[in-house]
Amino acid sequence: MNKVIAMSSLQIKNATKAYGTVEVLNDINLDINSGEFVVFVGPSGCGKSTLLRMISGLEDITAGEMRLDDRVINDIDPAKRGIAMVFQSYALYPHLTVFENMAFSLTMARAPMAERKQKVERAAEILRLTHLLDRRPAQLSGGQKQRVAIGRAIVRQPKIFLFDEPLSNLDAELRVQMRAELIELHSRLRATMIYVTHDQVEAMTLADKIVVLNGGKIQQVGRPLDLYDDPDNKFVAGFIGTPTMNFLSGQVTDVAHDHIIVAGLGGDPKIPPLPIPFTGFDPSIRNIELGIRPEHATIASEPSTAAGLPARVTLVEELGDLTSVHTVLANGERLVAQNHGRRHQGTVETSVHIATDKALVFDTSGKRLRPAST
DSSP, rough: OOOSSSOOEEEEEEEEETTTTTTEEEEEEEEEEEEEEEEEETTTSSSSSHHHHHHSSSSSOEEEEEEEEEOOOTTTTTGGTTTEOOOOOOOTTTOHHHHHHHHHHHHHTTTHHHHHHHHHHHHHHHTGGGEEEEEEOSSSSSHHHHHHHHHEEEEHSSSEEEEEEETTTHHHHHHHHHHHHHHHHHHOOOOEEEEEOOOOHHHHHHHHHEHHHHHHHHEEEEEEEHHSSSSSSSSHHHHHSOOEEEEEEEEEEEEEEEEEEEEEEGGTTTTTTTEEEEEEEOOTOOOEEEOOGGGGGGOSSSSSTTTSSSEEEEEEEEEESSEEEEEEEEEEEEEEEEEEEEEOOOOOOEEEOOOOOEEEEETTTTTEEOOOOO
């Protein structure tokens, strides 16, 4: 199948959205390149859907500028922007066939029947809907309805596709299937796509580039594994990754050239301070938090060992090849260890070993402290 969608780029400069005195988005700056699959991710209320609607034209921009292929689109009617949006609800007409639903925009534009037929059949072939064109929505599964909604967008041949949490209404198995189909669709169309979700697993598996939002501001932009391995702040570190990153408070008691000494981890005074690799640490900083991924924490094989952090097991999740052990430390902080293998944790009292060379360091404001370049 030849490419059927023209790729386009989008530039957002200093975009702000406010409803009266309530500011929903603040100073958004973002470049989306032609052909990218970009995912906006963040908790409910962070502004990600509002930003998507501003791009589509369904919401006005309070301040700032949006450019589509170097053309300012702030005041352009949504129908004339060359953008197609796929919503969480399928929004299919129940009395129309799949063909008629997919061709609806072309019908309203009075396109010739031959053009409608050609474009719908091309989209149906891409989405494996050819055998369903004569059916009505009531005769389709949830996944098939969502593909019809996507097909309706494809026939418009937009410059950019927008997806607003399109998989939220599907069950878990179908969501996994549809994620794979969206990846395949992007590969075949090579179109620019912007996708909104609150599910960081969807973001990690779909995106070329993730935009993490919180509190109406962009927290970080980058490739999925870059955000996972090298987050800018505590919010991004905690939001990206399942189970979420562990955070342990501590005090820096000594600073050397290539490491720091951290005391107070876990709240047990019997635990000796730990050396954490770090080059060029600011000696004026004392209170920190260490970020530890669950895969970098290991439950001791014996009930307790001096080298680990004493902990109480509260929950064991046996997930087949992975086992997640949820614990509580002496100071009440929670720590999850996730390791390969099937191992039942038979004791409540245990200790947790952390890989200090994998620890990330944050100050008390949540800012990531990075070692100096060597």
